[in-house]
Amino acid sequence: AQSVAQPEDQVKVAEGNPLTVKCTYSVSGNPYLFWYVQYPNRGLQFLLKYITGDNLVKGSYGFEAEFNKSQTSFHLKKPSALVSDSALYFCAVRVALGSYIPTFGRGTSLIVHP
Amino acid sequence: DTGVSQNPRHKITKRGQNVTFRCDPISEHNRLYWYRQTLGQGPEFLTYFQNEAQLEKSRLLSDRFSAERPKGSFSTLEIQRTEQGDSAMYLCASSLDAGEADTQYFGPGTRLTVL
Numbered sequence: 208a209q210s211v212a213q214p215e216d217q218v219k220v221a222e223g224n225p226l227t228v229k230c231t232y233s234v235s236g237n238p239y240l241f242w243y244v245q246y247p248n249r250g251l252q253f254l255l256k257y258i259t260g261d262n263l264v265k266g267s268y269g270f271e272a273e274f275n276k277s278q279t280s281f282h283l284k285k286p287s288a289l290v291s292d293s294a295l296y297f298c299a300v301r302v303a304l305g306s307y308i309p310t311f312g313r314g315t316s317l318i319v320h321p
Numbered sequence: 322d323t324g325v326s327q328n329p330r331h332k333i334t335k336r337g338q339n340v341t342f343r344c345d346p347i348s349e350h351n352r353l354y355w356y357r358q359t360l361g362q363g364p365e366f367l368t369y370f371q372n373e374a375q376l377e378k379s380r381l382l383s384d385r386f387s388a389e390r391p392k393g394s395f396s397t398l399e400i401q402r403t404e405q406g407d408s409a410m411y412l413c414a415s416s417l418d419a420g421e422a423d424t425q426y427f428g429p430g431t432r433l434t435v436l
Contacts, residue, residue: 211363241424250412250427251364252324297363307352307416307423308377311363 208238209234213301213312220288228283228315230298237303242272243269245295245314254296257281258303270293288319323347325428327413333401333434341399342431346415353396354425355388356412357381364412370396371418403435 209231220226232238239258243251255266262274272283283296295316298311326345326385334340351372356364366385369377372393382388385403390396400407410432414425 213408220334229324245429248430248432250327253424253426256424289359306355306377308366308369309425311365313361 209302209310209313211298211310213296213298213315215315216313217316217318220284220317222290222319222321223287224319225286225287226292228296228298228317230283230312231279232298232300233279234284234300234302236305238279238281239301239303239309240272240274241267241299241309242270242281242283243297243299243311245297246260247294251297254283256258260311288317290319290321293317293319325413325415325426327411327428327431329431330429331432331434333436335436336403336405338403339399339401340403340433341397342411342413342433343397344413344415344428345395346413347417347426350415350417350426351393352418352423352425353390353415354414354416355396355398356414358410358412358430359408367398400433403433405435408435409417410435 241256242254253283257274265271295314297314298312301309328343353370355367358364370390385401388398410430412430414427416425
């Protein structure tokens with residue numbers, strides 16, 4: 208079984224401040240982890256993924272995420288938020304060497320205010 | 322644009338009618354996935370094709386739902402006898418068979434409203 212929790216429905220930050228969107232996961236085995244962003248009335252856009260190797264993964268638009276195996280977390284971060292980063296963010300997990308079907312979290316709404 | 326495309330983008334129908342959605346994946350991608358997304362939720366898996374073979378189906382995919390990918394390129398998702406509970410965004414994604422590095426790329430979705 209695999210599951211994802213995004214504990215915050217909404218995150219608010221001021222433009223220019225660092226942002227963190229939290230994700231924790233549960234899998235039976237090694238995880239593959241993904242972050243996607245969704246703008247209103249649009250599909251999901253791939254940001255970054257962790258498969259293996261360096262725990263700090265860099266992705267699109269200045270986003271990065273840190274894989275922490277002991278805490279079973281994969282938090283999304285950005286050093287300096289932009290108003291245009293305001294969107295829905297989804298974390299997803301699937302188990303290594305298993306099905307190619309990921310399980311998505313419920314999403315976190317990021318609001319960056321000027 | 323060489324991304325995943327979906328048509329129509331919006332569909333309004335009356336309860337009991339049949340609807341069909343189309344997905345055109347990224348051209349070299351051999352895997353194609355259908356998801357359903359309702360407000361406040363992440364995408365929920367419906368079904369998955371590798372080339373023309375339908376390899377997995379979710380329990381969410383009732384008998385009223387059918388999906389095809391006849392030539393391993395585009396795919397259609399049909400919902401028969403629609404119900405109000407079918408109202409949702411239907412998302413299609415595709416991926417290249419790259420082993421464990423498989424990453425899905427999503428289309429813009431088809432928003433279905435059943436009146």
